[in-house]
Amino acid sequence: MLENKLKNAPLVSIILPVYNGEKFLEESIESCLNQSYQNIELIIVYDISTDNSLEIIRNYASRDSRITIITNFKKKNLPEGLNIGHNKAKGEFLTWTSDDNIYEVNAIELLLKTLLEENVDIAYGDMEIIDHNGQKVRDFVFLDFENIIFRNYIGNCFLYKKDVFERNKGYNENCFLVEDYDFWLRAISHSRFYQLRKKLYQYRKHDSSLTHQIAFNDEKKEIWNESVIKMYDSFSNAFMEKDHLIIREFLSKSLNYQKMPFEWIVKNERVINLFKKNLSMNGNFQNKNAIEKIFLDKIIYIMTLDQGLQTNLSKSFYIVKKHGLFLDKKAIKTLIKYSFFKK
Template sequence: MPLVSIVLPVYNGADYLDQSIDSIRKQDLEDLELIIINDCSTDNSAEIARAHAAEDPRIQVHDNPENLRLPKSLNEGFKRAKGSYWSWTSHDNLYRPDALRRLTETLAADKDAVLVASDYSLIDDKGTVKRLRKLSPIETMIAGNAVGACFLYRADIAQKVGGYATDLFLAEDYEYWLRLGLEGKILYLSEDLYMYRHHGDSLTSTRQADIRRMDAIVKARYLPLMPDAPKGAKVSACRQIFKFHPNTLTRLKFALHAVRLRPVIILKQLGFMKPAANPASEPKVFVIGWQKTATSSVAHALAEHGIHCHTNVDEATQMFRGTLSLSDWLHSIDAHTGLKDFPGTYLYRELEARYPDAKFILTTRDEAGWLKSLIKHVSTYGSNDLINALYGTDMTDLADSPELQATALTIYRKHLHNVRMYFENRPDKLLEVDLRAPDAYDRFASFLGDEKKLDAFPRANVIEGNPELHVKTATEST
């Protein structure tokens, strides 16, 4: 009996199938079986699979009588599995040589764990590694798929919970991880053990809207079953259900649930409540430019003018996780003369209500340059919960996804529009400035009512050592 069973469904995957199978055959854990399910391919995928099976007795190939698609093909494969640990892979993805051994060792060491997942690399159609994909915290699973592409789970638990949901094509894996998570612990292994290929024909490239809709359906099913999930993750799930679920009543139900979870924050964001005014003892300056518009450079310049900006990333993380309320966050601003970064970016109304004499600086940038800078940031450091919260979706694949780029641009434009409308006809309250403009610093100093302290804005938070990515951005596509 093999220790590990791997199922590999394939439909017209001849371009990459040989590499995928070869990565499994070269595992340093040899006690495995590979079950290839040919889902009525019309190319030579079946011939490639059978050529490998003829060379390696650990490989078996089965042909579906009709095209069943992914969930049913997985279930067909696991009907034949004999291993103690199960996993599956795609025809275009690759395991690193020690992947199955490290996953098996980790899962076997914790009897209370049902599944282990690891980090992985994103590669392009030529196999070039683009960046590392770090998993989100497992405890935030209800907000988004925190298991990813590289995983292993116990066969006995899988047999207990049943097969993949055939009515949830495009979200069958996400639903399955949530179902397994109700049975025991999910472990995170901080090692890069897999290579996930992102190319134009992959499902994540071609079916983003459908994936979001199916994810929202899954979230609506499982959120009531996860009362101990972090509050911030539950609120995020409610928002995604409200945006993408196809049923109007379900959307309204979870909108109300979000209000119950965070009544003050949600109602204030909807404009039904305002914090009590509490004028500051000294004027404050808030930098409310969107991410990657040189807000850090402005903060450095403000410091030269005696205004020290508090960067509230820690508070943002606490607010996202539900451990810091909006009122407590506003109180924390009292001790500072300035502020930059999320969540102040979009809470400028609340900040002005609390500090009526405050001034606001909206940093801007040309769209093409802004988008390339955002892509470079995500490619260098990866996405995270805060970035995903800003854009309402997982931004990991930003460099390769025109749809994600279009989403980012839409949100960026919306922020600029909302700020401009809110401060319309109040030039004394808002300075809109592109730091690349030749008169930018002069206008900045004049807005502060101060003499110039510098010759120009200092550069800050510049990503070094990362060449410009050769990607076609959404602004270049239109």
């Protein structure tokens, strides 16, 4: 256990952006204030709202001096609000949460303990999904870190050194709706990650969440697509001196589940292999077999969607020839299914 005496314990800053969040706000604030690790400051970045969020915030601030309120009189998007809160933070360690989600009581303690003991820059944990009423839906255990190439597998419960934010020069305000994913991808080049396999957070699924809006709101979906392109442009450029646009196309279309001709994979095999090689030189991607496996899975998935002139049998032969060492039973079954049977 970490020593929790305030005079010796490092300060942890939690940033909480709030906009029309009254429905679940009390639970979110209490989960921050009731942490087993008590040397925290809670910075609430409040955007002028039409509900009673401010009254709730002021009520808690009047009873707990660890709360700081920052009021934005003009609505900010999430990465703007995060930067405002982070720049106000005094802590050596930083994190942020949402006004509809809940920390487990020992989340900050365990994440901080991990950062200090493992000598890493960023630690993150698993979570459980809850519904509108706070009832558990299911556990969500994130895949190994290497999978971050194709999807955000850091999640919502994390803690990082202030240096990470500074080296990243904050959150990219042009990457609204993927601001967290973009932040992690940019941090890969200078910071070490550690995955703590403990459920430390409750993520609430409901109709008003940004995640839900991306799926069902055309305007939000368009913003998300544009931000994905910007995010992957930066990430691929960091690992490729040239041909980064090819990697950007591969990653962005994969994230969006867009169909790609299998011939595109064959044509750009050299570039993709160079990207994998460059990734493996980064300290966060030391498991080369894992990198090969996740790329193989993506290539097989592309094969299953492709309706091109080339037969699936010939595509399967190509995959076996190029990636045979990394085929597992599941991959082999998929190749057989799509090579010899109708889709």
